[in-house]
Amino acid sequence: MTLHELELEINQFFLDSEKEADGNSRTLGVYPNAVLLTQEHYKEFLRELFKTQGDAEIPDGVLISSICGLKVIFSEDVEKPKVVRITRG
Numbered sequence: 001m002t003l004h005e006l007e008l009e010i011n012q013f014f015l016d017s018e019k020e021a022d023g024n025s026r027t028l029g030v031y032p033n034a035v036l037l038t039q040e041h042y043k044e045f046l047r048e049l050f051k052t053q054g055d056a057e058i059p060d061g062v063l064i065s066s067i068c069g070l071k072v073i074f075s076e077d078v079e080k081p082k083v084v085r086i087t088r089g
Helices: 003-018 039-049
Strands: 034-037 070-074 082-084
Touching: 003 039, 003 082, 034 039, 039 070
Parallel strands: 034 070
Antiparallel strands: 034 082
């Protein structure tokens, strides 16, 4: 997934959050505030952010806590990055 595709996922999340269960009315939409991704997805985003050439290795010491304004949460159980809204409950 590229940064552009992540931005599209963010926008789709917002649009989907506006839809009411009955499909007729709309509510105020919300944006996601976190992205679930694996270490490899994270490194792919870093390669794009830093505009590295080819398969250049990103050092393990590089840490970015947000991508596209979303908090980064690592998980090994996702096939592709997933945007989510985390709230206190």
